[in-house]
Amino acid sequence: xxxxxxxxxxxxxxxxxxxxxxxxxxxxxxxxxxxxxxxxxxxxxxxxxxxxxxxxxxxxxxxxxxxxxxxxxxxxxxxxxxxxxxxxxxxxxxxxxxxxxxxxxxxxxxxxxxxxxxxxxxxxxxxxxxxxxxxxxxxxxxxxxxxxxxxxxxxxxxxxxxxxxxxxxxxxxxxxxxxxxxxxxxxxxxxxxxxxxxxxxxxxxxxxxxxxxxxxxxxxxxxxxxxxxxxxxxxxxxxxxxxxxxxxxx
Amino acid sequence: xxxxxxxxxxxxxxxxxxxxxxxxxxxxxxxxxxxxxxxxxxxxxxxxxxxxxxxxxxxxxxxxxxxxxxxxxxxxxxxxxxxxxxxxxxxxxxxxxxxxxxxxxxxxxxxxxxxxxxxxxxxxxxxxxxxxxxxxxxxxxxxxxxxxxxxxxxxxxxxxxxxxxxxxxxxxxxxxxxxxxxxxxxxxxxxxxxxxxxxxxxxxxxxxxxxxxxxxxxxxxxxxxxxxxxxxxxxxxxxxxxxxxxxxxxx
Numbered sequence: 001x002x003x004x005x006x007x008x009x010x011x012x013x014x015x016x017x018x019x020x021x022x023x024x025x026x027x028x029x030x031x032x033x034x035x036x037x038x039x040x041x042x043x044x045x046x047x048x049x050x051x052x053x054x055x056x057x058x059x060x061x062x063x064x065x066x067x068x069x070x071x072x073x074x075x076x077x078x079x080x081x082x083x084x085x086x087x088x089x090x091x092x093x094x095x096x097x098x099x100x101x102x103x104x105x106x107x108x109x110x111x112x113x114x115x116x117x118x119x120x121x122x123x124x125x126x127x128x129x130x131x132x133x134x135x136x137x138x139x140x141x142x143x144x145x146x147x148x149x150x151x152x153x154x155x156x157x158x159x160x161x162x163x164x165x166x167x168x169x170x171x172x173x174x175x176x177x178x179x180x181x182x183x184x185x186x187x188x189x190x191x192x193x194x195x196x197x198x199x200x201x202x203x204x205x206x207x208x209x210x211x212x213x214x215x216x217x218x219x220x221x222x223x224x225x226x227x228x229x230x231x232x233x234x235x236x237x238x239x240x241x242x243x244x245x246x247x248x249x250x
Numbered sequence: 251x252x253x254x255x256x257x258x259x260x261x262x263x264x265x266x267x268x269x270x271x272x273x274x275x276x277x278x279x280x281x282x283x284x285x286x287x288x289x290x291x292x293x294x295x296x297x298x299x300x301x302x303x304x305x306x307x308x309x310x311x312x313x314x315x316x317x318x319x320x321x322x323x324x325x326x327x328x329x330x331x332x333x334x335x336x337x338x339x340x341x342x343x344x345x346x347x348x349x350x351x352x353x354x355x356x357x358x359x360x361x362x363x364x365x366x367x368x369x370x371x372x373x374x375x376x377x378x379x380x381x382x383x384x385x386x387x388x389x390x391x392x393x394x395x396x397x398x399x400x401x402x403x404x405x406x407x408x409x410x411x412x413x414x415x416x417x418x419x420x421x422x423x424x425x426x427x428x429x430x431x432x433x434x435x436x437x438x439x440x441x442x443x444x445x446x447x448x449x450x451x452x453x454x455x456x457x458x459x460x461x462x463x464x465x466x467x468x469x470x471x472x473x474x475x476x477x478x479x480x481x482x483x484x485x486x487x488x489x490x491x492x493x494x495x496x497x498x499x500x501x
Contacts, residue, residue, distance in 0.1 A: 169500040176462035176497045188486075211421035216486040223483030232474035235467045238500040239493055246421055246489035249414040 004032030005230050010081040012036045014064050014124060015091030017044025019192030020142075023218035024088055024225050029056055031226065033086070036077040038062055038070075064091040064120045065112075074127040084128045086138045086229045092117035092160075094146070096194060099153040110156040117142075117160035118167070125171060129180075136179030138229045141168050143186040145244040161186070165240050172238035181237035183228045188244025190216045212245025253281030254481040259328035259379075261285045261321065263311050263368050264338025266293035268437030269387055272469035273335055273476050274301060280477060285324035287311070287368075288338070311338040311364030312356065321371035331375040333383040333480050336365035336409075341443050342401050354401045361405035366412050369427075373420070381424025385479045386413045387472070388429040390495040406431075410491045417489030426488040428479045433495030434458075434466045462497025 011028040015021045016037030025048055028035045034056050039045055042061035049057055058080050062069040077084060093116050098109045121141050128137070146154055147161035164184055172182035189195060189206045195215065198206075207215060224243050227233055242248055255277055262277070264270040265286035271293070274284055278301050285305040288294045298306045305327040309316035325331055340360045342353055365386055376382035391399060392406030410429045417427040434440055434457045447453035458466060475494045478484055493501040 172497055172500070173462050177464055181463075211418045212426075212486060212488055213421060220486035223485065224487065227478045227483055232478060235463065235471040235496050236475065236492070236494050237462060237497040240501070241487070241492060242490050243486050245486050246414075246417050249417065249489040 004030065005226070006086070007032035009033045009085040010036070010077070010083060011086040011088065011229065012077060012084050012124070012128070013088045013090055014038050014120060016048070016059075017041040019194075020187070020190060020218045020221045021088075021090040022048060023222040024090065025057070027219070027222040027226050028086070028229075034058075034081050036060070036073070036081065036084075038064060038073045039091075040064070064124075065115045067123055070120070070123050071127065074124070083131060083135060084137065085135075087124060087128050087140070088225055088229070089121040089124050089139070089141045091120050092142050092144075094154055094157040094194065096154070097197070101153055102155040105156065113156040114160050114163075117157065118163045121164060122167060129171070129175065132180045133175065133178040138233075139171070139175075139180065139182040140225050140228050141182070141184040143168070143184040143240050145186045145188045145242055145248045147186065148242070148248040148250070168240060169238045176237055181228075181234065183233075183236060183238065184240040185221060185224050185228070186240050186242045186244065186248075187216060187221045188242070188247045190218055190221055192218060206247075210245040210247045214245065216243065216245065253279065254477065254483075256281035258282040258332040258480070259285075259330055260333040260335060260480070261287060261324045261331055261368070261372060262335045262337060263287045263320075263365065264336070264387075266290045266297050268337070268439055269432065269435060269469045269472045269476075270335070270337030271297060272473035273337060274304075276470065276473040276477050277480070278304060280481075283328055285320075285328055287320045287324070311368065312359040314367055317364060317367045318371055321368065321375075325375050330379050331372055331382065332379050334368060334372045334376070334385070335476055335480070336368055336384070336386045337476075338364060339387060339389075339439070341399070341439055343398050343443060343446065344401075345398055346400055349401060357401040357405050358408075361402070362408045362412070365409055369412075369416060373425075376420075376425050377423045382426075383480045384413070384416070384420075384425065384427040385476050386410070386427070386429045387476070388413075388431045388491060390431045390433040390493055390499045393431050393491065393493060393501050394499040413491070414489045421488060426479075426484070428484070428487060428489070429491040430472060430475045430479065431491050431493040431495060431499070431501070432467060432472045433461060433493075433498045435472055436466050436468055440466070460498050461495065465496065467494065467496060
């Protein structure tokens with residue numbers, strides 16, 4: 001396919017239609033990878049395809065929280081591209097429109113948040129890991145600096161995203177002898193649709209707590225994911241990399 | 251010149267050998283102009299021969315006057331500064347009872363005070379450039395302790411916290427400050443530590459076994475992370491410590 005750092009590589013991105021997922025799909029494509037992208041939103045996926053030469057990007061509209069959908073997606077990727085070199089487990093959601101103080105929260109929301117932010121990552125990793133053990137690879141999981149900060153009204157989200165940190169470490173240890181690195185990224189505030197729904201005073205409070213003094217663009221995170229997926233990061237594994245303009249430094 | 255660091259002016263302290271040398275080579279390959287500061291004049295000459303057109307500055311990072319002179323000379327030669335890499339460092343393997351005050355002070359001078367003085371001297375020039383990057387080479391031993399390395403671990407943990415505190419202060423000027431934390435790296439420093447052991451082969455195997463990837467890093471693998479933290483792809487990353495340790499500390 002194309003030229004670049006990821007020429008000849010196959011990258012899989014979940015939750016790919018918008019924001020960080022879409023920015024990372026574009027980054028992988030621009031640097032020569034073939035990419036498989038899944039999202040509930042067919043429209044956003046279609047926008048990714050626009051203007052791209054055919055063959056380099058496989059898209060599937062489907063719900064990542066459905067295990068059967070993920071398995072079908074994985075089969076399609078293998079049929080189309082043969083193997084997976086890079087998996088970016090991006091899909092996740094804070095359920096912020098239903099955020100509540102924990103004493104008022106409900107179990108259906110916890111289950112949704114854990115399902116979409118943690119179990120999807122575990123399932124997708126379970127699908128690609130057996131073949132990656134034979135040929136090496138890169139897995140990058142999506143945590144959040146909210147896991148470290150412990151933002152109020154997001155206890156379920158913090159639990160899911162800290163779960164990603166522990167999952168990342170354990171799987172990194174298991175796959176390291178097989179040439180697979182497993183890392184996580186933990187962004188702070190990023191200008192995405194979820195962010196656009198926040199009230200101006202919440203945005204101002206986040207910005208004030210961020211030494212860099214600005215809200216990240218999705219491309220700021222895509223640059224970190226691309227680094228962890230590249231040969232330059234081959235000795236980095238089990239890590240959670242904060243991309244938050246310095247909001248959490250401990 | 252194209253590349254991830256095209257046109258950037260970077261001071262590298264401890265540039266003559268090991269991780270510093272690999273960083274110098276990689277940075278020049280990515281289009282940067284560098285000023286290489288090191289006390290090892292012979293190794294510095296070899297670097298100058300390998301990377302013609304760059305600046306070499308002999309001097310000891312543990313000597314505050316030498317640091318001031320080197321930063322000034324780097325600024326004059328490069329016409330300003332866009333970034334700093336603090337790669338100078340020494341190891342000390344000693345039981346607490348055997349460690350002298352002079353031992354402790356020397357490790358702190360080279361691994362902590364020196365890098366801080368380099369940052370302090372370079373800071374006004376990074377501000378004047380409208381922003382910049384500082385990358386401090388700490389150590390996985392500054393994240394997760396090792397026996398018989400009290401001074402070394404303390405100096406490396408201290409360098410990380412100095413990075414983070416400065417990252418807050420410097421953010422307003424568009425200056426990002428980060429640390430990389432290598433594990434064992436195949437360098438002269440690492441070799442001298444292994445060779446000092448009673449059974450070097452056993453010592454090497456013991457080190458190797460600590461790493462999930464089951465091998466010791468090459469200097470270029472650390473330079474790759476330093477490059478990333480210096481380049482624009484890490485534009486929203488500041489105040490962080492990245493372990494490049496093949497899976498030891500799981501930071």
